[in-house]
Amino acid sequence: MTQSAWISLLQGAWTTIWVSAAAIALGVAIGFLIAILRNARIPVLDRLLTFYVSIVRATPMITLVLFLFVSAPMLPFDVAPWVVAVAAMTINTAAFNAEIWRTALVTFPREQIEAAKACGMTEHGMMRRIMLPQMVITSMPALVNEMSLLIKSSPAIAMVGLVDLTRVTNRITAVTYEPLPPILGAALIYFLMIGALVRLQRFADKYARRLAM
Protein backbone atom coordinates (compact mmCIF):
# COMPACT_ATOMS: atom_id res chain seq x y z
CA MET A 1 0.00 0.00 0.00
CA THR A 2 1.37 3.35 -0.99
CA GLN A 3 1.88 6.20 1.38
CA SER A 4 -0.92 8.19 -0.23
CA ALA A 5 -3.27 5.25 0.37
CA TRP A 6 -2.37 5.27 4.08
CA ILE A 7 -2.94 9.03 4.19
CA SER A 8 -6.36 8.56 2.60
CA LEU A 9 -7.15 5.88 5.18
CA LEU A 10 -6.16 8.18 8.03
CA GLN A 11 -8.26 10.99 6.56
CA GLY A 12 -11.21 8.61 6.36
CA ALA A 13 -10.52 7.54 9.93
CA TRP A 14 -10.64 11.18 11.03
CA THR A 15 -14.05 11.62 9.40
CA THR A 16 -15.29 8.48 11.16
CA ILE A 17 -13.92 9.72 14.49
CA TRP A 18 -15.37 13.22 14.43
CA VAL A 19 -18.80 12.22 13.15
CA SER A 20 -19.01 9.36 15.68
CA ALA A 21 -17.75 11.57 18.52
CA ALA A 22 -20.36 14.24 17.76
CA ALA A 23 -23.13 11.64 17.55
CA ILE A 24 -21.96 9.94 20.77
CA ALA A 25 -21.78 13.18 22.76
CA LEU A 26 -25.20 14.37 21.56
CA GLY A 27 -26.72 10.90 21.74
CA VAL A 28 -25.72 10.19 25.33
CA ALA A 29 -27.03 13.58 26.49
CA ILE A 30 -30.28 13.39 24.51
CA GLY A 31 -30.80 9.78 25.61
CA PHE A 32 -30.51 10.89 29.22
CA LEU A 33 -33.09 13.64 28.65
CA ILE A 34 -35.47 11.20 27.00
CA ALA A 35 -35.09 8.76 29.90
CA ILE A 36 -35.88 11.46 32.46
CA LEU A 37 -38.85 12.74 30.47
CA ARG A 38 -40.26 9.25 30.11
CA ASN A 39 -39.83 8.68 33.83
CA ALA A 40 -41.84 11.81 34.53
CA ARG A 41 -44.77 10.25 32.67
CA ILE A 42 -46.09 13.37 30.92
CA PRO A 43 -49.15 12.16 28.96
CA VAL A 44 -48.66 13.06 25.26
CA LEU A 45 -44.87 13.31 25.41
CA ASP A 46 -44.57 9.84 26.87
CA ARG A 47 -46.44 8.33 23.91
CA LEU A 48 -44.36 10.27 21.37
CA LEU A 49 -41.06 9.33 22.96
CA THR A 50 -42.00 5.66 23.22
CA PHE A 51 -43.01 5.73 19.55
CA TYR A 52 -39.74 7.38 18.58
CA VAL A 53 -37.61 4.92 20.56
CA SER A 54 -39.44 1.88 19.15
CA ILE A 55 -39.30 3.01 15.53
CA VAL A 56 -35.69 4.14 15.56
CA ARG A 57 -34.43 1.03 17.32
CA ALA A 58 -36.06 -1.04 14.59
CA THR A 59 -34.53 0.95 11.71
CA PRO A 60 -31.10 0.07 10.33
CA MET A 61 -28.62 2.96 10.23
CA ILE A 62 -28.31 2.94 6.44
CA THR A 63 -32.06 3.17 6.00
CA LEU A 64 -32.23 6.10 8.40
CA VAL A 65 -29.34 7.93 6.71
CA LEU A 66 -30.78 7.44 3.21
CA PHE A 67 -34.26 8.46 4.37
CA LEU A 68 -32.99 11.73 5.88
CA PHE A 69 -30.75 12.41 2.88
CA VAL A 70 -33.55 11.96 0.35
CA SER A 71 -36.06 13.94 2.46
CA ALA A 72 -33.68 16.83 3.12
CA PRO A 73 -34.39 18.68 -0.18
CA MET A 74 -38.02 19.05 0.97
CA LEU A 75 -36.88 21.46 3.68
CA PRO A 76 -36.86 25.15 2.76
CA PHE A 77 -33.16 25.51 3.59
CA ASP A 78 -30.06 23.71 2.37
CA VAL A 79 -28.84 20.90 4.59
CA ALA A 80 -25.14 20.05 4.38
CA PRO A 81 -24.34 16.33 4.12
CA TRP A 82 -22.45 16.30 7.40
CA VAL A 83 -25.52 17.62 9.20
CA VAL A 84 -27.57 14.73 7.79
CA ALA A 85 -24.89 12.25 8.84
CA VAL A 86 -24.53 13.53 12.41
CA ALA A 87 -28.32 13.92 12.76
CA ALA A 88 -29.00 10.37 11.59
CA MET A 89 -26.37 8.84 13.86
CA THR A 90 -27.53 10.94 16.82
CA ILE A 91 -31.18 10.00 16.31
CA ASN A 92 -30.20 6.34 16.19
CA THR A 93 -27.89 6.27 19.18
CA ALA A 94 -30.12 8.50 21.33
CA ALA A 95 -32.90 5.93 21.12
CA PHE A 96 -30.64 3.14 22.36
CA ASN A 97 -29.05 5.33 25.01
CA ALA A 98 -32.52 6.34 26.22
CA GLU A 99 -33.25 2.73 27.03
CA ILE A 100 -29.90 2.30 28.78
CA TRP A 101 -30.41 5.36 30.95
CA ARG A 102 -34.01 4.37 31.65
CA THR A 103 -32.87 1.03 33.02
CA ALA A 104 -30.43 2.72 35.36
CA LEU A 105 -33.16 5.16 36.43
CA VAL A 106 -35.82 2.53 37.03
CA THR A 107 -33.54 0.17 38.91
CA PHE A 108 -32.12 2.90 41.12
CA PRO A 109 -32.56 1.92 44.79
CA ARG A 110 -35.73 3.51 46.14
CA GLU A 111 -34.30 3.73 49.65
CA GLN A 112 -31.74 6.29 48.55
CA ILE A 113 -34.39 8.41 46.83
CA GLU A 114 -36.60 8.27 49.90
CA ALA A 115 -33.69 9.06 52.19
CA ALA A 116 -32.73 12.02 50.02
CA LYS A 117 -36.30 13.31 50.06
CA ALA A 118 -36.45 12.84 53.81
CA CYS A 119 -33.35 15.02 54.13
CA GLY A 120 -35.13 17.71 52.17
CA MET A 121 -33.05 17.45 48.96
CA THR A 122 -34.57 18.93 45.82
CA GLU A 123 -35.14 16.75 42.75
CA HIS A 124 -32.32 18.56 40.99
CA GLY A 125 -29.90 18.20 43.87
CA MET A 126 -30.80 14.57 44.30
CA MET A 127 -30.17 13.87 40.64
CA ARG A 128 -26.92 15.78 40.52
CA ARG A 129 -25.34 14.47 43.71
CA ILE A 130 -26.85 11.09 44.43
CA MET A 131 -28.42 9.55 41.34
CA LEU A 132 -26.34 10.65 38.36
CA PRO A 133 -22.91 9.57 39.66
CA GLN A 134 -24.21 6.11 40.50
CA MET A 135 -26.24 5.86 37.29
CA VAL A 136 -23.13 6.67 35.28
CA ILE A 137 -21.26 3.81 36.92
CA THR A 138 -24.01 1.25 36.35
CA SER A 139 -24.71 2.39 32.77
CA MET A 140 -21.09 2.77 31.70
CA PRO A 141 -20.55 -0.70 30.18
CA ALA A 142 -23.82 -0.56 28.23
CA LEU A 143 -23.15 3.00 27.04
CA VAL A 144 -19.64 2.18 25.84
CA ASN A 145 -21.04 -0.92 24.15
CA GLU A 146 -23.47 1.31 22.26
CA MET A 147 -20.65 3.73 21.40
CA SER A 148 -18.55 0.99 19.86
CA LEU A 149 -21.59 -0.29 17.93
CA LEU A 150 -22.13 3.25 16.63
CA ILE A 151 -18.55 3.52 15.40
CA LYS A 152 -18.92 0.19 13.65
CA SER A 153 -22.16 1.26 11.97
CA SER A 154 -20.65 4.58 10.85
CA PRO A 155 -19.90 3.34 7.29
CA ALA A 156 -23.53 4.20 6.58
CA ILE A 157 -22.56 7.89 6.39
CA ALA A 158 -20.80 7.19 3.09
CA MET A 159 -24.27 7.20 1.54
CA VAL A 160 -24.49 10.97 1.96
CA GLY A 161 -21.06 11.56 0.53
CA LEU A 162 -18.92 11.76 3.68
CA VAL A 163 -15.81 9.74 3.07
CA ASP A 164 -15.43 7.49 6.07
CA LEU A 165 -12.78 4.83 6.61
CA THR A 166 -14.68 2.03 4.89
CA ARG A 167 -15.53 4.15 1.84
CA VAL A 168 -11.82 4.95 1.45
CA THR A 169 -11.03 1.24 1.17
CA ASN A 170 -13.62 0.99 -1.59
CA ARG A 171 -12.11 3.93 -3.46
CA ILE A 172 -8.58 2.52 -3.21
CA THR A 173 -9.72 -0.92 -4.37
CA ALA A 174 -11.50 0.62 -7.36
CA VAL A 175 -8.17 1.80 -8.67
CA THR A 176 -5.80 -0.97 -7.56
CA TYR A 177 -8.22 -3.92 -7.94
CA GLU A 178 -6.61 -5.40 -4.80
CA PRO A 179 -9.05 -5.24 -1.89
CA LEU A 180 -7.14 -6.96 0.90
CA PRO A 181 -4.41 -4.40 1.78
CA PRO A 182 -6.70 -1.39 2.34
CA ILE A 183 -9.32 -3.50 4.12
CA LEU A 184 -6.72 -4.90 6.53
CA GLY A 185 -5.37 -1.39 7.05
CA ALA A 186 -8.87 -0.13 7.82
CA ALA A 187 -9.54 -3.06 10.17
CA LEU A 188 -6.38 -2.21 12.08
CA ILE A 189 -7.45 1.42 12.42
CA TYR A 190 -10.96 0.46 13.59
CA PHE A 191 -9.35 -1.89 16.11
CA LEU A 192 -7.22 0.95 17.46
CA MET A 193 -10.21 3.30 17.63
CA ILE A 194 -12.39 0.90 19.59
CA GLY A 195 -9.42 -0.03 21.74
CA ALA A 196 -8.95 3.60 22.66
CA LEU A 197 -12.64 3.85 23.48
CA VAL A 198 -12.45 0.89 25.85
CA ARG A 199 -9.35 2.39 27.48
CA LEU A 200 -11.30 5.61 28.01
CA GLN A 201 -14.07 3.59 29.59
CA ARG A 202 -11.71 2.15 32.18
CA PHE A 203 -10.40 5.60 32.95
CA ALA A 204 -13.88 7.14 33.16
CA ASP A 205 -15.05 4.29 35.36
CA LYS A 206 -12.29 4.91 37.90
CA TYR A 207 -12.99 8.63 37.88
CA ALA A 208 -16.75 8.13 38.30
CA ARG A 209 -16.25 5.72 41.17
CA ARG A 210 -14.04 8.20 42.94
CA LEU A 211 -16.70 10.87 42.53
CA ALA A 212 -19.56 8.67 43.67
CA MET A 213 -17.95 7.42 46.88
Next chain:
Amino acid sequence: MMNSLSTPAATGRLKTSLSRMAGCLGIVLSLGMPVAAHADRLDDAKARGVLNVVTEDAFPPYEFITDGQPDGFHKDVIEELRKYADFKVTQEQLPWTGLLAAVSSGKYDVAITGAGVTEERLAKFDYVAPISLNVSYYITRKGDDSIKSLKDLSGKTVGVQAGSSVLASLKQLDEKLTAMGGKLGEIVEYQSYPEVYADLANGRIDYAVNSVVNAAAVVRERPDTFALGNEATSGLGFIAWPVAKGNPRMVEYLTDFVNHLRETGKLAELQEKWFGTTFPDLPHESITSVEQFKALTEAK
Protein backbone atom coordinates in the same frame (compact mmCIF):
# COMPACT_ATOMS: atom_id res chain seq x y z
CA MET B 1 -81.01 2.13 26.80
CA MET B 2 -77.38 1.30 27.45
CA ASN B 3 -75.10 1.64 24.50
CA SER B 4 -71.42 0.87 24.21
CA LEU B 5 -70.39 4.47 24.78
CA SER B 6 -72.13 4.98 28.07
CA THR B 7 -69.32 3.91 30.39
CA PRO B 8 -66.28 6.12 30.95
CA ALA B 9 -63.93 3.22 30.17
CA ALA B 10 -65.61 2.60 26.83
CA THR B 11 -65.41 6.29 25.95
CA GLY B 12 -61.72 6.20 26.81
CA ARG B 13 -61.21 3.20 24.51
CA LEU B 14 -63.05 4.95 21.68
CA LYS B 15 -60.97 8.09 22.12
CA THR B 16 -57.78 6.05 22.05
CA SER B 17 -58.68 4.20 18.89
CA LEU B 18 -59.87 7.40 17.20
CA SER B 19 -56.67 9.19 18.10
CA ARG B 20 -54.67 6.22 16.81
CA MET B 21 -56.55 6.33 13.51
CA ALA B 22 -56.00 10.08 13.24
CA GLY B 23 -52.30 9.57 13.90
CA CYS B 24 -51.99 6.88 11.24
CA LEU B 25 -53.92 8.99 8.75
CA GLY B 26 -51.65 11.92 9.43
CA ILE B 27 -48.55 9.83 8.79
CA VAL B 28 -49.98 8.34 5.59
CA LEU B 29 -51.03 11.75 4.23
CA SER B 30 -47.70 13.38 4.92
CA LEU B 31 -45.82 10.50 3.28
CA GLY B 32 -48.03 10.71 0.21
CA MET B 33 -47.71 14.46 -0.18
CA PRO B 34 -45.90 15.28 -3.41
CA VAL B 35 -42.95 17.63 -3.47
CA ALA B 36 -43.96 21.15 -4.48
CA ALA B 37 -43.65 21.89 -8.21
CA HIS B 38 -40.62 23.93 -9.25
CA ALA B 39 -39.29 25.78 -12.28
CA ASP B 40 -36.83 24.14 -14.65
CA ARG B 41 -33.60 23.45 -12.79
CA LEU B 42 -31.63 25.36 -15.40
CA ASP B 43 -33.34 28.59 -14.37
CA ASP B 44 -32.67 27.83 -10.71
CA ALA B 45 -29.02 27.11 -11.47
CA LYS B 46 -28.64 30.33 -13.46
CA ALA B 47 -30.31 32.34 -10.69
CA ARG B 48 -28.10 30.72 -8.05
CA GLY B 49 -25.03 30.96 -10.25
CA VAL B 50 -24.14 27.38 -9.32
CA LEU B 51 -24.72 24.02 -11.01
CA ASN B 52 -24.65 21.08 -8.58
CA VAL B 53 -23.18 17.96 -10.09
CA VAL B 54 -22.82 14.55 -8.49
CA THR B 55 -20.44 11.79 -9.59
CA GLU B 56 -19.83 8.27 -8.35
CA ASP B 57 -16.40 7.75 -6.77
CA ALA B 58 -15.45 4.17 -7.66
CA PHE B 59 -16.19 3.47 -11.34
CA PRO B 60 -12.93 3.67 -13.30
CA PRO B 61 -12.16 4.89 -15.91
CA TYR B 62 -15.22 7.17 -15.87
CA GLU B 63 -14.61 8.32 -12.33
CA PHE B 64 -12.34 7.31 -9.47
CA ILE B 65 -10.35 8.97 -6.72
CA THR B 66 -6.62 9.70 -6.78
CA ASP B 67 -5.04 11.13 -3.63
CA GLY B 68 -8.41 12.20 -2.35
CA GLN B 69 -9.32 14.13 -5.53
CA PRO B 70 -11.75 13.11 -8.26
CA ASP B 71 -10.04 11.78 -11.37
CA GLY B 72 -11.04 10.08 -14.58
CA PHE B 73 -12.96 10.84 -17.76
CA HIS B 74 -15.63 12.85 -15.99
CA LYS B 75 -13.12 14.97 -14.13
CA ASP B 76 -11.83 16.22 -17.48
CA VAL B 77 -15.40 16.64 -18.71
CA ILE B 78 -16.33 18.77 -15.72
CA GLU B 79 -13.24 20.91 -16.25
CA GLU B 80 -14.50 21.52 -19.79
CA LEU B 81 -17.95 22.29 -18.42
CA ARG B 82 -16.46 24.89 -16.11
CA LYS B 83 -14.90 26.61 -19.13
CA TYR B 84 -18.15 26.36 -21.13
CA ALA B 85 -20.66 27.41 -18.48
CA ASP B 86 -21.04 30.92 -17.21
CA PHE B 87 -21.86 29.75 -13.72
CA LYS B 88 -19.94 27.81 -11.09
CA VAL B 89 -20.00 24.03 -11.20
CA THR B 90 -19.72 22.16 -7.90
CA GLN B 91 -18.98 18.45 -7.88
CA GLU B 92 -19.67 16.00 -5.07
CA GLN B 93 -19.03 12.26 -4.94
CA LEU B 94 -21.54 9.72 -3.73
CA PRO B 95 -21.60 5.93 -3.71
CA TRP B 96 -23.88 4.55 -6.41
CA THR B 97 -26.45 3.30 -3.88
CA GLY B 98 -27.96 6.68 -3.11
CA LEU B 99 -26.84 8.60 -6.18
CA LEU B 100 -29.86 8.40 -8.48
CA ALA B 101 -32.21 8.92 -5.53
CA ALA B 102 -30.30 12.10 -4.69
CA VAL B 103 -30.73 13.39 -8.26
CA SER B 104 -34.44 12.59 -8.45
CA SER B 105 -35.11 14.09 -5.03
CA GLY B 106 -33.65 17.38 -6.18
CA LYS B 107 -30.41 17.49 -4.24
CA TYR B 108 -28.34 17.68 -7.46
CA ASP B 109 -29.07 19.13 -10.88
CA VAL B 110 -27.43 16.33 -12.85
CA ALA B 111 -25.35 13.23 -12.32
CA ILE B 112 -22.29 13.55 -14.56
CA THR B 113 -21.32 9.95 -14.04
CA GLY B 114 -21.14 6.64 -15.89
CA ALA B 115 -24.86 5.87 -15.71
CA GLY B 116 -26.40 3.50 -18.25
CA VAL B 117 -29.65 4.32 -19.99
CA THR B 118 -32.37 1.83 -19.05
CA GLU B 119 -36.08 1.71 -19.68
CA GLU B 120 -36.91 1.76 -15.95
CA ARG B 121 -34.79 4.86 -15.39
CA LEU B 122 -36.40 6.68 -18.33
CA ALA B 123 -39.59 6.79 -16.26
CA LYS B 124 -37.94 9.17 -13.78
CA PHE B 125 -34.98 10.66 -15.65
CA ASP B 126 -34.17 12.32 -18.95
CA TYR B 127 -30.71 11.63 -20.34
CA VAL B 128 -28.28 14.10 -21.91
CA ALA B 129 -26.78 13.05 -25.25
CA PRO B 130 -24.67 9.93 -24.55
CA ILE B 131 -20.91 10.12 -24.14
CA SER B 132 -20.10 6.43 -24.37
CA LEU B 133 -21.40 3.03 -25.39
CA ASN B 134 -22.91 0.72 -22.82
CA VAL B 135 -22.53 -2.82 -24.03
CA SER B 136 -22.09 -5.49 -21.40
CA TYR B 137 -19.23 -7.92 -21.60
CA TYR B 138 -18.36 -10.81 -19.35
CA ILE B 139 -15.09 -11.02 -17.43
CA THR B 140 -13.56 -14.31 -16.31
CA ARG B 141 -10.60 -15.37 -14.23
CA LYS B 142 -7.47 -15.69 -16.32
CA GLY B 143 -6.73 -19.34 -16.96
CA ASP B 144 -10.31 -20.43 -16.28
CA ASP B 145 -10.87 -22.80 -19.19
CA SER B 146 -14.43 -23.68 -18.28
CA ILE B 147 -15.70 -20.50 -19.95
CA LYS B 148 -14.59 -20.15 -23.56
CA SER B 149 -17.68 -18.65 -25.14
CA LEU B 150 -21.12 -17.27 -24.35
CA LYS B 151 -22.84 -20.66 -24.07
CA ASP B 152 -20.39 -21.77 -21.35
CA LEU B 153 -21.92 -19.11 -19.11
CA SER B 154 -25.06 -21.21 -18.75
CA GLY B 155 -25.80 -22.09 -15.12
CA LYS B 156 -22.73 -20.29 -13.76
CA THR B 157 -22.82 -17.71 -10.97
CA VAL B 158 -22.49 -14.10 -12.12
CA GLY B 159 -21.63 -10.97 -10.12
CA VAL B 160 -22.84 -7.45 -10.97
CA GLN B 161 -23.37 -4.13 -9.21
CA ALA B 162 -26.77 -3.78 -7.56
CA GLY B 163 -29.07 -1.25 -9.19
CA SER B 164 -26.85 -0.91 -12.25
CA SER B 165 -27.89 -0.92 -15.90
CA VAL B 166 -25.65 -3.98 -16.27
CA LEU B 167 -27.96 -5.89 -13.91
CA ALA B 168 -30.89 -4.85 -16.10
CA SER B 169 -29.00 -6.06 -19.19
CA LEU B 170 -28.70 -9.56 -17.71
CA LYS B 171 -32.25 -10.07 -18.98
CA GLN B 172 -30.84 -9.94 -22.52
CA LEU B 173 -28.11 -12.43 -21.57
CA ASP B 174 -30.82 -14.71 -20.23
CA GLU B 175 -32.63 -14.50 -23.58
CA LYS B 176 -29.44 -15.29 -25.49
CA LEU B 177 -28.61 -18.26 -23.26
CA THR B 178 -32.16 -19.61 -23.45
CA ALA B 179 -32.02 -19.42 -27.23
CA MET B 180 -28.88 -21.57 -27.06
CA GLY B 181 -30.59 -24.09 -24.80
CA GLY B 182 -28.98 -22.93 -21.57
CA LYS B 183 -30.08 -20.59 -18.80
CA LEU B 184 -28.76 -17.78 -16.62
CA GLY B 185 -27.21 -18.99 -13.36
CA GLU B 186 -27.42 -17.38 -9.95
CA ILE B 187 -27.01 -13.57 -9.89
CA VAL B 188 -25.09 -12.07 -6.97
CA GLU B 189 -25.45 -8.31 -6.48
CA TYR B 190 -22.75 -6.15 -4.91
CA GLN B 191 -22.65 -2.56 -3.77
CA SER B 192 -19.90 -1.63 -6.23
CA TYR B 193 -17.50 -3.21 -8.70
CA PRO B 194 -14.38 -3.49 -6.51
CA GLU B 195 -16.26 -6.11 -4.50
CA VAL B 196 -17.38 -7.92 -7.67
CA TYR B 197 -13.79 -8.20 -8.91
CA ALA B 198 -12.56 -9.34 -5.50
CA ASP B 199 -15.08 -12.17 -5.46
CA LEU B 200 -14.28 -13.08 -9.06
CA ALA B 201 -10.59 -13.31 -8.18
CA ASN B 202 -11.20 -15.49 -5.12
CA GLY B 203 -13.59 -17.82 -6.90
CA ARG B 204 -16.84 -16.97 -5.19
CA ILE B 205 -18.44 -16.08 -8.51
CA ASP B 206 -17.70 -17.65 -11.88
CA TYR B 207 -17.85 -14.53 -14.03
CA ALA B 208 -18.60 -10.84 -13.75
CA VAL B 209 -20.45 -8.63 -16.19
CA ASN B 210 -19.67 -4.97 -16.67
CA SER B 211 -19.98 -2.28 -19.31
CA VAL B 212 -17.39 -2.65 -22.08
CA VAL B 213 -15.27 0.38 -21.17
CA ASN B 214 -14.94 -0.64 -17.51
CA ALA B 215 -14.42 -4.31 -18.33
CA ALA B 216 -11.64 -3.46 -20.77
CA ALA B 217 -10.06 -1.21 -18.12
CA VAL B 218 -9.92 -3.88 -15.41
CA VAL B 219 -8.51 -6.45 -17.82
CA ARG B 220 -5.93 -3.93 -18.97
CA GLU B 221 -4.91 -3.20 -15.36
CA ARG B 222 -4.79 -6.82 -14.17
CA PRO B 223 -4.11 -8.96 -17.23
CA ASP B 224 -2.68 -11.71 -15.02
CA THR B 225 -5.92 -12.06 -13.04
CA PHE B 226 -8.78 -11.28 -15.41
CA ALA B 227 -9.66 -11.98 -19.02
CA LEU B 228 -12.24 -10.24 -21.18
CA GLY B 229 -14.99 -12.31 -22.74
CA ASN B 230 -15.00 -12.47 -26.51
CA GLU B 231 -18.71 -11.76 -26.94
CA ALA B 232 -21.09 -9.10 -25.71
CA THR B 233 -23.75 -10.26 -23.27
CA SER B 234 -26.19 -7.52 -24.14
CA GLY B 235 -27.44 -5.49 -27.04
CA LEU B 236 -26.51 -1.89 -27.72
CA GLY B 237 -26.85 0.71 -24.98
CA PHE B 238 -25.53 4.09 -23.96
CA ILE B 239 -23.84 5.80 -21.05
CA ALA B 240 -25.38 9.22 -20.49
CA TRP B 241 -25.99 11.74 -17.71
CA PRO B 242 -29.38 11.55 -15.98
CA VAL B 243 -31.38 14.65 -15.08
CA ALA B 244 -34.62 14.43 -13.09
CA LYS B 245 -37.64 14.48 -15.40
CA GLY B 246 -39.41 17.82 -15.71
CA ASN B 247 -36.30 19.88 -16.53
CA PRO B 248 -36.13 19.83 -20.33
CA ARG B 249 -34.10 23.05 -20.60
CA MET B 250 -31.40 21.65 -18.30
CA VAL B 251 -31.17 18.55 -20.49
CA GLU B 252 -30.96 20.64 -23.68
CA TYR B 253 -28.27 22.86 -22.18
CA LEU B 254 -26.11 19.88 -21.31
CA THR B 255 -26.77 18.22 -24.69
CA ASP B 256 -25.54 21.43 -26.35
CA PHE B 257 -22.44 21.14 -24.16
CA VAL B 258 -21.81 17.54 -25.27
CA ASN B 259 -22.29 18.50 -28.92
CA HIS B 260 -19.90 21.40 -28.41
CA LEU B 261 -17.30 18.91 -27.10
CA ARG B 262 -17.99 16.71 -30.10
CA GLU B 263 -17.58 19.55 -32.63
CA THR B 264 -14.32 20.80 -31.12
CA GLY B 265 -12.95 17.24 -31.13
CA LYS B 266 -12.57 17.28 -27.36
CA LEU B 267 -15.03 14.42 -26.82
CA ALA B 268 -13.08 12.08 -29.10
CA GLU B 269 -9.83 13.18 -27.46
CA LEU B 270 -11.11 12.38 -23.95
CA GLN B 271 -12.63 9.08 -25.09
CA GLU B 272 -9.31 8.07 -26.61
CA LYS B 273 -7.41 9.13 -23.49
CA TRP B 274 -9.58 7.32 -20.95
CA PHE B 275 -11.26 4.48 -22.86
CA GLY B 276 -8.56 3.68 -25.42
CA THR B 277 -11.06 4.08 -28.23
CA THR B 278 -13.50 6.65 -29.61
CA PHE B 279 -17.21 6.20 -30.19
CA PRO B 280 -18.02 8.22 -33.30
CA ASP B 281 -21.56 6.91 -33.81
CA LEU B 282 -23.28 8.07 -30.65
CA PRO B 283 -26.65 9.83 -30.96
CA HIS B 284 -26.47 13.62 -30.88
CA GLU B 285 -29.79 14.16 -29.14
CA SER B 286 -31.03 13.78 -25.56
CA ILE B 287 -32.85 10.57 -24.71
CA THR B 288 -36.15 11.24 -23.01
CA SER B 289 -38.48 8.35 -23.73
CA VAL B 290 -38.47 4.58 -23.89
CA GLU B 291 -39.68 4.59 -27.53
CA GLN B 292 -36.82 6.86 -28.57
CA PHE B 293 -34.32 4.66 -26.71
CA LYS B 294 -35.66 1.51 -28.35
CA ALA B 295 -35.50 3.16 -31.79
CA LEU B 296 -31.90 4.29 -31.22
CA THR B 297 -30.69 0.91 -30.05
CA GLU B 298 -32.49 -1.06 -32.74
CA ALA B 299 -31.39 1.03 -35.69
CA LYS B 300 -27.76 0.00 -35.36
